[in-house]
Amino acid sequence: MPAAVAEQISLFRSFIEEGSYSDVSLRILETLLVAKDLRALLEIRSTLQELLRSEVTSVMARIAAKSTDEKLDIAEFFVKAFALVGDVESCLALKYEALVLRESKYYNNDDFRVSYQEWYTFAKDSLHNRYYSIAVKGFDSALSCFQSEHNTKGVTHDNHVNDHIVDEIIRLRDEASAMVSSCSVQALTSKYLKRKSTEDGPKTNSFPINPRPAASYMHRVGINKRNANKLRRSQQQQRPQVPDP
Structure with missing residues (x-):
């Protein structure tokens, strides 16, 4: 990974760790995902997905005592971040948590309830x-x-x-x-099936490595040998006799 990209990822991590869940952090994330090389893009995306999964767990634990509105803001930030890096499962899981939070907070408020x-x-x-x-x-x-x-x-x-x-x-x-x-x-x-395959493995290996040839094959081999013997005897009979000196 290029040093410039690694530096940007480090900057993004520091923003998250310092509690900057803002559009500025999301723009850094967007910048990181602009890559001309597909292989590089996949590597960067994978690195960012792992980073976000790790960070969201510790962040949500740290904000447990905060107000519902603060939790919602942070959850929405991570929903957008996961969407950007293509982690659909994490995005949906966190969006579900955000909807549950909203529902518990605003169940009596027609303007904000889910x-x-x-x-x-x-x-x-x-x-x-x-x-x-x-x-x-x-x-x-x-x-x-x-x-x-x-x-x-x-x-x-x-x-x-x-x-x-x-x-x-x-x-x-x-x-x-x-x-x-x-x-x-x-x-x-x-x-x-995987367990059965493992259990049956030694039995499979107990078969001979070089099994006896099939009967049809042996039959063809016998015919070829007989024909070769006949040809050799015929050639010997037709060979001219050399008189004794």
């Missing part, structure tokens, strides 16, 4: 990107939020429309749940 549309969009993004466990949580929250909104405000649409929205959320949630189960089964199956 709407079911926000939960629904978040859950669909998670499902689309194959992060099924996060998607299930999002759809559960969307369903709960939708029902709460309509119980509090009264029905604003006809029952048919409401039923359709609920059915669609449940359908997608069940789809995400099924994918979670499928992935779990696949992981268990892969683990089982």
